[in-house]
Amino acid sequence: MDNLGLVGMVSIFTAGLCIGLGAIGPAIGEGLALANAMRALAQQPDKTNTITRTLFVGMALIESTAIYCFVVSMILIFANPFWNHFQQGGA
Template sequence: MTIIGVVSIITAGLTTGIGCMFPALSEGKSVASALSSIAQQPDAAPTITRTLFVGLAMIESTAIYCFVVSMILIFANPFWNHVIAK
């Protein structure tokens, strides 16, 4: 029974760590690309900026989903209900 708690906490930690690290790296890369594109073609800045914000929202949603999964594993773990029902 304690193995479920240990695995859940480790999984939640990994989910939060990896789920926040890689979206942050990809957000930085996309902002750098957008700034480079705006520097090369300033006339296209509104279009690039709009597309950048949509892309950043998509990337950030991945981090939010990972955070939600880790909170579910910590506070509303479905595996505990399965063990308790036995």
């Protein structure tokens, strides 16, 4: 259990926990938005373009918080500066 091994293990666990937790909020938030978009479409079917455009721009903004988590997970797995330091012989 030297530094290299422990940094690897912590990176693996954190990457999974981060995206696992971080997927809950955006998915529920987007679900709420989509659910109300359904109602809005049923109420104003003539404005489909306006509603869906606003919907997808907004959902992309919500999706961005999930993407932050995914980016952190990917950095921790594939571009982890701490892992690189120890792998290259750092003490």
